[in-house]
Amino acid sequence: MSILVVGSVAFDSVETPFGEVDEVLGGSGTYFSTSASFFSDVSLVAVVGEDFPQEHVEFLKSRNIDLTGLQVAPGKTFRWKGRYGYDLNEAHTLDTQLNVFESFAPQLPSGFEDAEYVFLANIDPELQLQVLQQVRRPKLVACDTMNFWIEGKREALVKTLRHVDTLLINEGEVRQLADEPNLVKAARSILDLGPKNLVVKRGEYGVIMFTEHSTFAAPAFPLEAVFDPTGAGDTFAGGFMGYLASTQNVSEASVRQAIVFGSVMASFAVEDFSLNRMKTLEYKEIEERFRKVKLLTEFDGLE
Ligand code: AMP
Secondary structure, three states: OEEEEEOOOEEEEEEEOOEEEEEEEEOHHHHHHHHHOOOOEEEEEEEEOOOOOHHHHHHHHHOOOEOOOEEEOOOOOEEEEEEEOOOOOOEEEEEEEOHHHHHOOOOOOOOHHHOOEEEEOOOOHHHHHHHHOOOOOOOEEEEOOOHHHHHHOHHHHHHHHOOOOEEEEEHHHHHHHHOOOOHHHHHHHHHOOOOOEEEEEOHHHOEEEEEOOOEEEEOOOOOOOOOOOOOHHHHHHHHHHHHHHHHOOOOHHHHHHHHHHHHHHHHHHOOOOOOHHHHHOOHHHHHHHHHHHHHHOOOOOOO
């Protein structure tokens, strides 16, 4: 079953304590769709400029990603520049150039309006809403965002959130969006904005999900070598949505498994720069790591 995603396709320039790369393939839509493609069919709606190389298009096609909704517009591709210190959980944005995204009006190709699984990857919340308005009756709408939009487009974001089932954001963004330092209270107030599930990404500390009636926590897979956390969040979301779409089951038990698949995918993404690790990843490695995460949290109850 197919997933529809709208998000950025980008050139990223990234510095971490372990190295740096300049203008490599990145973007929230790119990371998401690549990750989801290990589980399900994905259709990507985005825009790139005339400077976007065929080599990157070929990579996305090699992952079987439907690119009918990828527009090529006059101008330059979106660019993002970021730096990470030894605390790899926090990205410091150095520069954001929207370029072709400034005049982008997402238009769903015919057939896409029946998508059952929709992911609004990190992008201008006004564009997220425009996509949502073109979709008929989705089974699950999930959404990501970041400080850039919480600060710059809060009103549009709150409007989008009314139509979202699952919001996936990082811990700092939860506090910023709710304007509340306590995570549990912040989560409650975000659930009041519309989403039924709030999935809080906590980098190397894992994920915690809040719903009205339950809380679920999953650890991140402990890694010895983390090179570049860029795209971890989108790759998480790709595994999460990809798994749900492949099972056609959005029960809480299935959502919990999807969270672990998301964490597993993110753990691979951070092992190398850009999407390099995704290029060699095989499905059997994903399953193997899923089993290891399960063992991480197994313990006996009280007698
Ligand atoms: P994350 O998964 O949160 O690490 O997302 C990283 C990706 O988000 C990078 O590949 C960037 O190209 C992309 N990105 C950064 N800022 C923005 C923005 N303001 N809008 C859309 N995408 C962005």
